[in-house]
């Protein structure tokens with residue numbers, strides 16, 4: 001099995017490799033990846049070995065090859081339909097964000113409990129009522145649900161997604177979800193991005 | 208100086224310590240922190256030593272003491288006023304998110320180039336025009352700016368914040384900003400949260 005800290009670094013590797021591919025780079029050495037991401041090159045080589053990826057001594061890793069394998073590992077080498085529950089500020093911002101498509105995620109359905117929002121057209125999606133959730137999630141083969149409701153409705157929204165058959169939840173609401181084991185949950189907490197930024201500012205003043 | 212990978216883990220330590228404090232825990236050992244966060248206890252002890260924090264052998268670290276010191280290091284032990292440029296979906300969602308205040312950040316001003324939005328009241332803030340940005344950022348002592356504009360206006364919004372005197376930018380727009388050295392920038396990329404989630408789902412299927 002792949003250790004959790006290694007798995008948590010995969011998205012950093014993906015992003016860094018994409019930036020280099022865009023610049024036209026063909027191969028990359030573990031030391032280069034390490035310098036950009038702030039890890040030792042031994043850590044990079046260990047992680048990639050644990051992920052079943054090996055480089056060519058003296059040459060490094062083929063960027064396209066690494067990207068392809070990492071995407072296969074993540075399940076983002078094919079289109080991954082996603083449902084959003086909550087067509088408010090966060091829900092609408094996610095619908096407008098083109099970068100999801102480049103990573104393989106397609107927002108396939110948007111649901112909201114507010115009947116006044118049902119039927120509204122947002123980008124390529126039409127807001128659906130919660131009564132249509134189970135049927136549409138099953139028919140569209142949706143595996144990931146995004147909870148973008150107020151905190152007090154987050155648990156209910158997550159349970160309905162899980163009942164309909166999703167395997168994972170991206171949770172924006174500041175509320176810990178109680179879900180059956182086997183359901184993966186990733187929390188989003190933008191206040192931690194502000195903490196990181198504040199620390200960077202404090203450290204750059206020290207140096 | 209504090210190595211970058213160590214600095215990047217500080218927000219994870221803060222969040223974990225807050226969860227334990229909320230549960231009423233008084234002290235914590237490096238092994239407990241390691242188990243929750245997926246790092247070795249040697250890595251935890253090394254990080255905390257590099258951050259100038261030491262525990263008591265056999266007892267562990269005092270949670271309140273650790274939190275206080277880490278917050279002092281991050282500059283979040285006092286109120287930190289923040290400005291948002293872009294009163295659209297992301298800007299409004301950030302205004303409604305109460306968790307910023309608990310981490311020490313206060314959204315002190317919101318600006319937008321769309322005159323039709325100027326004067327609108329959002330929570331405790333009133334949307335201001337871009338012509339008021341320099342004066343308000345200086346008068347309120349704002350050190351952090353959040354760019355929540357469309358990609359094509361992100362560079363201009365960031366430059367105006369830097370000219371007005373901010374030290375750091377939290378950037379939501381999918382556009383690399385060119386800013387003078389000494390200005391800290393943190394990018395937000397929610398597609399990476401989806402990649403993490405998709406990998407977690409794939410790994411839980413393997414086990």
Ligand SMILES: NC(=O)c1ccc[n+]([C@@H]2O[C@H](COP(=O)([O-])OP(=O)(O)OC[C@H]3O[C@@H](n4cnc5c(N)ncnc54)[C@H](O)[C@@H]3O)[C@@H](O)[C@H]2O)c1
Pocket residue numbers: 085086087088089090091111112113114117130148149150151153156157171172173174188189190191299300301303304305
């Ligand atoms: N994680 C972060 O960093 C972060 C940042 C900002 C906001 N937030 C949080 O994200 C969530 C969404 O924020 P927002 O600004 O988009 O809120 P919002 O009020 O604009 O939108 C919430 C939507 O959910 C719908 N809704 C309410 N109850 C529902 C239910 N039971 N089932 C389905 N839909 C329901 C509402 O009708 C509304 O359209 C909130 O919990 C907020 O605290 C998180």
Ligand SMILES: NC(=O)c1ccc[n+]([C@@H]2O[C@H](COP(=O)([O-])OP(=O)(O)OC[C@H]3O[C@@H](n4cnc5c(N)ncnc54)[C@H](O)[C@@H]3O)[C@@H](O)[C@H]2O)c1
Pocket residue numbers: 092093094096097098292293294295296297298318319320321324337355356357358360363364378379380381395396397398
């Ligand atoms: N980083 C992520 O993960 C993520 C996720 C979703 C959306 N986004 C991005 O976040 C940004 C904001 O998204 P949104 O849904 O809130 O967009 P939006 O269109 O709802 O809001 C943008 C706001 O910026 C204002 N604006 C435009 N030009 C301006 C300028 N020159 N100066 C000041 N204000 C200006 C507009 O009037 C509008 O109110 C976009 O760049 C989007 O791609 C990022």
